[in-house]
Amino acid sequence: YEFRAGNLRDVALEDASFDAVLLGHVLHSEGRERSLVLLRRCLQALRPGGKVVIAEMVPDPDRRTDSYGVLFGVNMLMLTEAGEVFTAPELEGLLQEAGFEHWVWMTVPFPYPVLVASGPEE
Numbered sequence: 797y798e799f800r801a802g803n804l805r806d807v808a809l810e811d812a813s814f815d816a817v818l819l820g821h822v823l824h825s826e827g828r829e830r831s832l833v834l835l836r837r838c839l840q841a842l843r844p845g846g847k848v849v850i851a852e853m854v855p856d857p858d859r860r861t862d863s864y865g866v867l868f869g870v871n872m873l874m875l876t877e878a879g880e881v882f883t884a885p886e887l888e889g890l891l892q893e894a895g896f897e898h899w900v901w902m903t904v905p906f907p908y909p910v911l912v913a914s915g916p917e918e
Contacts, residue, residue, distance in 0.1 A: 804834065808831040809841035816843060818861045824868070828890070835894035840913050848896070850887065857883045861867025873882070887911055 800807045804822065817838045823831040853867030865881055872879035882890065883908045884901065891899055891913050899913035 805830065809837055811840055812843050814841050815843055816848050817846075817848045818851075819848060821853075823850065823852055823874050823890075824872055824881050825879045826874070827880055828882075829880065831882075832894055832912055833888055835890055835896070839895050842915060844915075844917075846914065848913050850908070850913070852908065853881055853885065854884055854887065854908045854909075854917075857885055859883070884911075 800809075802808075809817075819834070819906070823834070835848070844846065853865045853868045855862040855869065856896060859866050859869070869881040872881060886912075888899060889909075895915060896913040897916050899911055901909040901911055904910050
């Protein structure tokens with residue numbers, strides 16, 4: 797593994813250089829448009845068969861029953877420029893729009909599942 801120093805918005809990610817990119821609780825602070833740009837950059841940086849792993853607070857689709865996820869969304873509204881929490885369908889839509897073709901939700905020992913996505917098969 798390798799850590800890259802710098803701002804996630806402009807740190808160099810060479811094309812087809814990574815087997816995996818971990819986005820651990822990152823997208824919620826970036827908002828929709830910046831998350832889409834970041835996901836596109838991640839896809840371009842992945843080698844064929846590479847994966848992006850996304851860990852986030854994921855509220856229920858109606859944002860009614862998961863009080864922690866909903867309150868975290870209020871936190872993002874108050875403390876970030878464009879941050880928000882994304883529901884599972886919204887995250888899947890971002891992946892699809894960014895060019896990912898395959899994804900799976902994995903149950904982990906955390907209240908929220910982890911999303912693992914890959915690009916087109918080559």
